[in-house]
Amino acid sequence: MKEKQTLEKLRQEIDTVDDHILDLLNQRAKLVMEVGAVKAKSHSDFHVPSREREIYERLTAQNPGPFPSDAVRGVFREIISASLALEKPLNVAFLGPSATFSHLAAMQHFGLSASLSPERSIPAVFEAVEKGEAYYGVVPVENTTEGMISHTLDMFMESELKINAEVLLEVSHFLLSRTGRFEDIKKVYSHPQPLAQCRKWLAENLPNVPLVDVASTTLAAQIVSEDYTAAAIASEYASSIYNLKVVKARIEDQVNNFTRFLVIGRKMADKSGDDKTSLMFSVRDEPGILHRMLEPFAQRGINLSKIESRPLKRKAWEYIFYLDLSGHISDLEVADAVKELSVCCQFVKVLGSYPRARS
């Protein structure tokens, strides 16, 4: 009896706190709408990744607990997403179909209030943003086990779109089926990449079961939702969409399997204080050129986090280089280094400066 009274009292207190939270959320929403009106007048960008980063960092740093800091980030992810939708409903194109990892990356970055539309290919995502059908696009660029996604890099050769943000997503594969029972599985469907990333686990655990390549993990989940004797390798999110049970979670052979996605838009992103800049350039074919192209960065102590080369399609044995470095293009040192680099280049293109993703 006493416990019941205590419970009731505690729940009343929770209700009072919730009322405060609701009131504060509405106070915040009104302020954000004022910010939106100012931005509309000055034609400024509605989505500001650097400001969002500042909010997350400030709140998680000062969080006294016991509410977990990761949850603070998740809650504010949704508060900001809903606020932004009040300023301007945001259309975001991503590499579809729905429930694939690009969809998850878009949800992670923009929250659940953004309107997310699947596109059938990487060029179609670029096109949707270029034509203004979407404000932003989300495309994969690199995987820790499979390497660079050259299709995305090649798109920047023609496109004038800018990288506005990066998203790091841990890619975990789930074995899903209607019954959730191992013994019912007579076939496994998935996209070739997840099948390759789970090869060892499949050989050990389902050695005689045929593996079937399909166009996406979503299609695999869809097929399996109508076949009680098949299983799909897909994301955990796909299980909720297609009403499937998890036979086995995290079956990828390599732990720490991350994919990096780029958020592309029509304008350059503001400086956040912890940024990366991506460049693309081609150099003249002459002795010592590789050394010279890296010198401007080494001399200024600018850290390079990635260098990648791709063949220039128009000319045999000539290459385009992609470089990721620490800093924003509005930093004097970075701007100077890029200027110096351009002396030994046929062309240099800044693909964008954007906040470094939290790993």
Ligand SMILES: O=C(O)C(=O)C[C@]1(C(=O)O)C=C[C@@H](O)C=C1
């Ligand atoms: O500060 C802004 O520029 C806002 O638009 C407000 C706000 C927020 O909810 O705090 C919303 C969206 C932006 O991406 C960043 C922050």
